[in-house]
Amino acid sequence: MNLFSVAFSLFVTVLFILYYTVFRKKQWICLLLFSMAFYAYSGISNLIFIAITGFSVFAGGIWLMHFSEKYQEIRKDKSIDRARRKEIKAAFDRKRKIILWTIIVINFGMLAVLKYLHPLFEGFLIPLGISFYMFISIGYLVDIYFEKYEAEKNPFRFLLFVSFFPQLIQGPINRYDQMKEQLYGRHALEWHRCKRALVLILFGLLKKYAIANLLVHGIANILDAPTEKTPGSAIVFAILLYSAQQYADFSGGIDIVMGVAELFGIEMMPNFRQPYFSVSLGDFWRRWHISLGAWMRDYVFYPFALTAPMQKFGKWAKKHLNVHFGRVLPASIANILVFFLVGIWHGAQWHFIFWGLYNGIVIAVSDICAPLFAKMAERLHINVKSRAFHVFRIIRTFIIVNIGWYFDRIYNIKDCFMCMKNTIIHFRMGQLYEILEPTFKEVPKKAYIMAAAALLIVFADSVLKEKGKDAITLLEERPLALRWLLYFVMIFLILGSFNFAVGAGGFMYANY
Known part of the structure; x- marks a missing residue:
């Protein structure tokens, strides 16, 4: 349904x-x-x-x-x-x-x-x-x-x-x-809660239909069957679109179901917390699919890391290496196991397994090398608490996450490594429009303009939430005309997307 x-x-x-x-x-x-x-x-x-x-x-x-x-x-x-x-x-x-x-x-x-x-x-x-x-x-x-x-x-x-x-x-x-x-329990009908739920549902529909469904075809045209001639510029463009499409699809679906549950007075566990504002890959996975991460932490990570063999290994590392290694090595192995299982959960295909291992290994290496990174920052006189360094960490994490999306979205592992090679060696920015031109014939540029407008709304909401503000509450405090103007813009973008979406199906995570 x-x-x-x-x-x-x-x-x-x-x-x-x-x-x-x-x-x-x-x-x-x-x-x-x-x-x-x-x-x-x-x-x-x-x-x-x-x-x-x-x-x-x-x-x-x-x-x-x-x-x-x-x-x-x-x-x-x-x-x-x-x-x-x-x-x-x-x-x-x-x-x-x-x-x-x-x-x-x-x-x-x-x-x-x-x-x-x-x-x-x-x-x-x-x-x-x-x-x-x-x-x-x-x-x-x-x-x-x-x-x-x-x-x-x-x-x-x-x-x-x-x-x-x-x-x-x-x-x-x-x-x-x-x-x-x-x-x-019993729940009384509360109009304020229902109104909030309806706005949340509308926001979820905006993400799914005005962003995810409008981007999916362009991504598929480039990444479903890449060749040696596919320029790295087109691959990077498609991966960036995929990062937006996947987030909009998954978090949009979550917004809808959270809103539906709230209609009946039920608040479910949150699943997203502005993941693209993360400052590390570990931070990203604490913000993305939060409920799965919490489940893996409580029922896989800790039970495995606290087993007798892992505790024994930690004591050995502490004695023969140092206190830091004794603390982080068991956790690093447990992290790799967790992400390997998450990769398998997504599907028993090599690209998902590589995707899981990539995330687990990057987080493990980051934890192991944390003292080294701290010393480098000190020697280079980098103020790690500055706003500029915070922005740098967000951009760095965004790049690391998007490298991982290569493994997630490019379904043939050989094609995945080929695309990585083309990204580095054969970027060819001048060929980007040539690759995109056939896509624009099937999905016109107007669709991408609509998706960009919807992304701006989502970005504004994310910025407010990252600052600890609730967008729906702030919207309710604005004049009635302004509120309904935004509602009509969102409805227009959703309905308009139906004219341009090509081959968009159901929600991605319904397959899992």
Whole structure:
């Protein structure tokens, strides 16, 4: 169900009316019914997979909590001696680990089969949002294992947490402890919140349709099948367009689903925080797809970095090298592992694996060499706190990120390295227009002017947010005429984009 379709608009409208009227005392039931209907619309058979994940993880959480409660009861029993309690605890711990890993293997195994073996089955489509509800569910299970909070005892309430329809399309990867009160509580209709949600949805539509969809065809013309004759200038131009297109597509979709959730009084986990204002690659990934980064940090990075072998390796490095290496080497290896897994998650293709390793290795080298960089700055008398150096770091990070986009967007790894070579050796700026001319015949220059205008609006919003200001709040404080002028400009750009977009499909991250 396309987020801009009449069907989706009617779906949300009917849900909105029923949510605040007929189901006002049991709003979570309304959300569950409509979430199931939304998911069934993508394919009735897909309900099987989300049901397997939902109920297996729900049952696992109940079992884990049961063993924790049983052990707490045994601890209070004074008739059981200390040695016996240790034996019982060890037995319970073994059972809990078996439960945890069995459910993880079943669910991630199902994800791997559906995600990576689906080309073997003609006509088979990956279930909508399977990666997102899988991460959400396994994160919940691990939290229960470590007794972060109590397990949900109502299977249907838990199914709502897993299947809440706005998050199914492309995230964010929400956490149970942040969502449970919002999902299961009662919400009164608040016009101010709804108005804010509608503006956020409009802003998301602007990003998706007036930027991403207008740029995608020009990017494809250059990067889908590059040759030795493709000049580096055209490749760089396409990569820069891709950095805008991907951000607009993904963050635009997130704005829409965040706005839809806010219509029902639910605030989901943020997923973007002005990533192109980052001052390092590590900072970039703390601002881009925040919920995935947080998930990887909590459930992969720390568990791996804190394993006995990694801790032993850190102590060895501290003893034989120095304190800095002892601290950063285990974290660097864990970072490389995390980004390797993120690359695999994007797809089992070499270009994604290289993309993941590139990011992990650059961040690892940056952390390892941090003292060296600090000494260089000191010797060169660089004021690292100056505004000029801050701007330099933003530009440097932008270049590093865009080098990574070569691996992400150019699907053949040989073509990727060829394009890098052409960027350095065969830039040929004079041939840029010659390459772009066929694209302008299919997507006229007016489309790129519209995309540039929309990008200016997005840039202005990003600058305000980077300064700690909220653009929607500031807009509400402006005169009515000025507000509606901006709304009409955004609507005009969105509607105008439909005349020029060529072959633009759904949201990129819906495929993950």
